[in-house]
Amino acid sequence: MLLGCIGDDFTGSSDLGATLTRGGMRTVQYVGVPDGPADPGVEAGIVALKSRSIPVAEAVAQSLAALDWLRAQGCGQILFKYCSTFDSTPQGNIGPVAEALAEALDASGVIVCPAFPAAGRAVFQGHLFVADRLLSESGMEAHPITPMTDPDLRRWLARQTRGPVGHVPASVVFDGAAAIGAALAAEQGLGRRLVIADAVRDADLMALGEAAAEAPLITGGSGIALGLPANFAVRGLLAGGEAQWDGQAGRAAALSGSCSAATRGQVAAHIASGAPAREVTALAAMTGEVDAPALADWAAAQDGLPLIYSSADPETVREAQETWGGAEVAARLEALFAETARLLVAGGVTRLIAAGGETSGAVVEGLGLTQLAFGPDIATGVPALRAGPELAIALKSGNFGEADFFERADRVLAGEAG
Known part of the structure; x- marks a missing residue:
């Protein structure tokens, strides 16, 4: 294995895998440390964790632990992947994880770029x-x-x-790459272990990737991986070739949290098209008004693509959190989606x-998946994934995709054609 990646959620890890696959690398996403x-x-190899929050x-x-496994596979370079909106709190987890990885690898002047x-x-x-x-206004x-x-990544990361x-x-x-390399070396000389790097174009990400060819550690969103495959290709280390995607026949279902x-907006468009949809409110989940068997039975009785969703507006979410507590609401909904996914697949989906990142993580864990292979892109940042001989899945970050x-x-x- 040449490049070892650690993702802090499942959807972002699949986004990263799609980027590396398009770049010509034979890529596999693992669910947790194998x-x-x-x-x-x-x-x-991408070790996808559920460690963001x-x-x-x-x-x-x-x-x-993921780093130890990846190094044991022979990886000479590590990429820590987080969300392109830098999802974190003033306490972490991006900064503490990046710092710990850098210390373990004795790395300094480490690129931090979610662009x-x-x-x-x-x-x-x-x-x-x-x-x-x-x-902060998005x-x-x-x-x-x-x-x-706070949109100032330097200030946010410093906390x-x-x-x-x-x-x-x-x-x-x-x-370009030479100038970036010199700037990173200067930052390293000043004792700055983590370095925010600007990037507004794909060309900037390519230049950052070239500058990081020998870096033991890189951190960023999936975009930072754009320039990495070429570093291995120029050394003749990539086997080349693309995996074939045959598609998956059978029944389908969708879960959105x-x-x-x-x-x-995507949920609204699905409903407006006349497709079957069923809302699961926080109230229904917390009071036991609805359960996974009922949701799976409902989906099985529908034609087309049934959607089960709990994608409420932020104000409704806040009200539920104030009533029951944010952690409890999230845990209950994730458990409900995990069991629903398991029953849907057991029933023939x-x-x-x-x-949603948390929903996708719950689905992957509920199905007991261990590794995923990459297929064609569905939308920017969202690939089709092969989870088994008779199961294809898509894991979408909340902000991605068209209506x-x-x-x-x-x-x-x-x-079929997209």
């Missing part, structure tokens, strides 16, 4: 933008678990870490679509 060795043909100490411990221009995420003058809005400031109220945070500005990045504006995402995902999973 018990045994990787297949020798794997060139990029767990206690800091647990996130660090899980990430270091993903294809999805509208850009870092400029150390600030994170979502399209033409600062992160809707992420109302995130129920990791509200992002999470012990050491000073560096910065490579766009004026340097635009000058994301409260992002994009997913709420062969194409399953999950929207018709659910229908498009079903067509791609089935092997």
Whole structure:
């Protein structure tokens, strides 16, 4: 294995895997730290964790365990992947995990760059933008678990870490890999272990990747991986070739627990099309008014693509959190979706679509999946995934995809044109 990746959630890890696969690397996504060795043909291995919002100490411990396994597979370079909206709190978990990995690898001048221009995420003058809005004005400031109220990544990361945070500005990045390398070395000389790097174009991410060819550790969103496969290709280390996607016949279903504006719009579009949909409110989940067997039975009785969703607006989510507590509401909904996914697949569903990072994690865990292979893109940042000989899935971050995402995902999973 050449490149070892640690993802802090399942949807972002699949987004990363799609990027590396398009770049020509034979990539496999593992669900948690594997018990045994990787297949020798794997060139990029992604250990997908569910560590984004767990206690800091647990996130660090899980990430270091993933690092140990990846190094045992022969990886000479490690990538820590987090969300392109830098989802975290003032306590972590991005900073503490990045710092712990850097210390374990004796790395300094480590790139920190969540930019993903294809999805509208850009870092400029150390600030994170979502399209033409600062992160703190993009809707992420109302995130129920990791509200992002400060777009200055230098300031946000400094709250999470012990050491000073560096910065490579766009004026340097635009000058290319050599200039970036010199700037990173200068930041390293100043004792700055973690360095925010600006990037507003794919070309900037390619230059950052080239500059990091020999770096033991890189951190960022999936966009930072754009330039990494070429580093291995120029050394003749990639076998090449693309996996074939045959599609999956059978029945389909979709589960959505994301409260992002994009997913709420996708749910609304699905309902407006006349497709079957059933809402699960926090009240119904918390009081036991609805359970997984009832939801699975409902889905089995529908034609087309049935959608089960709990994608409420932020105000409704806040009210539920005030009544029962945010952690309890999230845990109850995740458990409900996990069991529903298990019953759906046991009942014959062969194409399953999950929207939202926490929902996707619950689905993957509920199905007991251990590794995923990559197929064609459904939308930017969302690949089709092969979870077994008779199961294809899609795991979507809340903010990704167009209005018709659910229908498009079903067509791609089935092997039809998007």
